[in-house]
Amino acid sequence: DAKTTQPTSMDCAEGRAANLPCNHSTISGNEYVYWYRQIHSQGPQYIIHGLKNNETNEMASLIITEDRKSSTLILPHATLRDTAVYYCIVIPGNQFYFGTGTSLTVIP
Amino acid sequence: GAVVSQHPSWVICKSGTSVKIECRSLDFQATTMFWYRQFPKQSLMLMATSNEGSKATYEQGVEKDKFLINHASLTLSTLTVTSAHPEDSSFYICSAKPPTGYRGDEQFFGPGTRLTVL
Numbered sequence: 680d681a682k683t684t685q686p687t688s689m690d691c692a693e694g695r696a697a698n699l700p701c702n703h704s705t706i707s708g709n710e711y712v713y714w715y716r717q718i719h720s721q722g723p724q725y726i727i728h729g730l731k732n733n734e735t736n737e738m739a740s741l742i743i744t745e746d747r748k749s750s751t752l753i754l755p756h757a758t759l760r761d762t763a764v765y766y767c768i769v770i771p772g773n774q775f776y777f778g779t780g781t782s783l784t785v786i787p
Numbered sequence: 788g789a790v791v792s793q794h795p796s797w798v799i800c801k802s803g804t805s806v807k808i809e810c811r812s813l814d815f816q817a818t819t820m821f822w823y824r825q826f827p828k829q830s831l832m833l834m835a836t837s838n839e840g841s842k843a844t845y846e847q848g849v850e851k852d853k854f855l856i857n858h859a860s861l862t863l864s865t866l867t868v869t870s871a872h873p874e875d876s877s878f879y880i881c882s883a884k885p886p887t888g889y890r891g892d893e894q895f896f897g898p899g900t901r902l903t904v905l
Contacts, residue, residue, distance in 0.1 A: 711892060722791075722880050722896035723831070766830070770892045773819065773884070777831040 682706065682769045688782040691761075697754040699781050701767030704748040711770050712743060714752045716763040717780070723766065726752065757785045790814055791883050793897035800871055801905055808866045808900045810881030816861035817883035821894065822854070825878040837864045871904045878902075 684702045691697040703712060711730050715723040727734055727741045729750070734741045740753040754761055766780040790813040800806050810820055818839050823831040835856050837843045843856035853875075855867040864883075868875055878901055882894040 713893070715896075717831075720878070720899065720901070722793075722882075722898045724896070725893055728893065773892070774833055774836060775821070775831075775882070775894060776833060777823075779830050 682776070683767045683778045685765075685767055685778060685781045687779065688784070690784050690786055691754075691757045693759060693785050693787050694756055697757040697761065697783060697785070699752040699754075699765050699767075699783065700749065701752070702749045703767070703769045706747050706769050708747075712741070712747075712750050713768045713770060713775075714739070714741065714765065715768065716761075716765045718763045726765075757783075759785050759787065761785050789885065789895045791881065791895045791897040793879075793881055793900050795900060796898065797901040797903070799903045799905065802872050803870055805867055805869045806871055806902060808868075808879055808881075808902075810864045810866070810883070810897055812862045812883040812885075812895070815883075815885045817864075817885065818861060819884040820858055820864040821882045821884070822856060822864075822866050823880045823882070825880060825899075831880060834866075868902065871902070873904045876902055876904045 713728040714726040717723045727739050729741045743750045762785045764780040764782050766777050768775050792811045794809045820837045822834045825831045834849045835843045835845045837856050837858040839858045845851045858864040878899050880899045882896045884894050
């Protein structure tokens with residue numbers, strides 16, 4: 680079962696930063712937080728992952744709270760192509776259990 | 788790198804027939820592959836975990852005799868939907884996990900296969 684909760688939907692203006700929150704209050708010490716996104720009728724695409732420290736790559740930044748009970752994915756300059764469903768996943772071992780995700784709509 | 792393909796992209800079949808979906812890791816060896824199912828406007832649901840050379844592990848509520856999984860090589864896993872019925876119509880997605888140590892527990896997902904059973 681999914682161990683994360685996310686808002687169902689969010690809007691973001693094109694060019695602005697999109698901040699997508701995720702709650703994972705039952706996360707264990709050795710469990711990573713992964714973020715994927717799924718554009719309509721495609722397979723999920725990896726965005727970023729982290730354990731304790733904040734992470735940044737060419738796509739996004741991941742901010743994890745000190746107690747690790749929540750995290751925020753930041754898309755610094757959202758474009759129309761970032762419209763997708765974003766999934767926050769906590770990995771208890773091998774399997775990925777997807778929650779409902781956040782449907783992000785980037786508005787022109 | 789780390790590309791996963793699926794074949795076919797979409798398939799339409801008659802009720803009662805069987806359909807095979809292939810999942811291939813193109814540029815890495817995957818000891819573990821996963822199969823998911825996604826109904827419209829819903830999230831991905833893990834169906835089974837497939838390990839090369841051994842029997843698949845099915846999630847609770849997934850009929851192993853209906854959804855046959857074979858992981859015969861390190862780059863290929865197949866899902867066969869036997870005696871398909873309209874309620875099996877769905878988007879089937881596979882993923883593959885590279886060997887231990889590659890970017891943690893990341894899975895690489897295929898593009899999905901749209902199955903429509905008439």
